[in-house]
Amino acid sequence: MSRLRNRLIVAFVASTMLPVAAAGWVASSLLDRSLGYGATDELDRLSHTLESTARQFYQLERETLRRDSSNPAQLATRFPSAESAAWPDPVRGFWDSGELEQFVLSGTGGDHLDLMRRTTAGVDLYRRDLGGIRMAALSSEFREARELVGATRARDLRRGLTLTLVLLIAGVWVVSLVPLIFIAHRISRPIQQLTAGLAGFAAGDWDRRLKPGRNDEVGRAIDAFNRMADQLRRNRDRLVYLTQMTSWQLLARKTAHELKNSLTPIRLTVEEMLARQPAADRAFMAQAAQIVVSEVETLERRVRAFSEFASEPPVQIERLDINAVVADRVSLLRPAHAGTSYSCRLDERQPTALAAADLVKGILTNLLENAADAAGPAGSILIVTRLEADGVALEVHDSGPGLSPDAADTLFEPTITFKKHGMGLGLSIARKNALLCGGDITVTTAALGGAAFRVMLPAAGSADAGTPA
């Protein structure tokens, strides 16, 4: 489980809990307040007030009608028992109820109040106009209002709205949590990879690289890690090479010293033997001595090469016009290889390297001599210079047979070769010198079908310029 991802999720939950709770509380109290001001309670209160007012009015009207009915001047509508068959229904109902008197509402919507009173002759009915107030309609409206209030209360609006609000807030919160988990996973996974890559690298897994392709900070961190890993790998290889070179140089110095000590007495002894030889055998001895001396001279040349290989030339870094160095070397070497065609593709921006002039000239001489040897009199050589992002590139291409598999394997390692030309030390000296200038030599893609070498040197002004390895 990714700890970073979990932390991001916990941070989200912690940072949103408070606002969500606050929003819920505010919404719920607003709801409470608006429900408190709600029409239902108003309606409830109003209907109660109107009902009690109407009741008082009704009682008052009843009292007035009863009082009026006691006044002998007040005329009643009489329903004699003899005509009971023609009585209207309310009168009949009253008569059948056996009560002494009864108030009923009559007229349109109950806008009249009737008092029916039982007499010995039948029923007397007194009527009073309620001044346009329809008591029956009014009471049915009260009833409806009461029912409405009851129904609204039964529905428990507050609980329903609170529940909806809680569900809504929880829904929004959960919906925003899902993309957060996805984003947290996307952020934490490459960081985990990066951490694993760094841990692996620290444990010695120099080949470990991370999958690039993201266009954000994490992607840039991955690119930086891969670049750093490449750079460290290159630096480690260079360091290993220079360390090997130091031990090879030590060996070469000792070997040269020992050989030199033996070669001089061998040559002197052979010459002495020849001088003391009787005249009859002299011709044979002269020939034998010639062979020995020639081999000794070859060995002496090799000893000089070993000494040169073991030497530590002073490294004086300076600004170097690479195009000028190329022009100088080509004009110097061209006459020695008359048939070979030389062409240059030089960067017009005049790349300037920070390197030791003698070392760069030595490197270029070695590469050009090898190229001329490989290309032969009818062959061609191409020299390219280019200012690149990470330094000045100098390439030498030839149309020769290319590198043999044996040579390719041990190209930059010093070898003791007994072939006629060459000592087998040129490329290792060239690489050591390039490394001393803070650059390197590698084999590159051939443009003329033969071999191709690429020298990288720090550019004047580039970040790591002037810091020889």
Ligand code: ADP
């Ligand atoms: P040498 O003094 O023998 O030339 P180098 O170190 O310069 O030593 O070269 C080592 C070997 O690399 C050469 O013997 C040759 O086999 C191979 N080599 C170098 N340059 C070229 C080239 N341009 N084409 C083919 N082979 C090459």
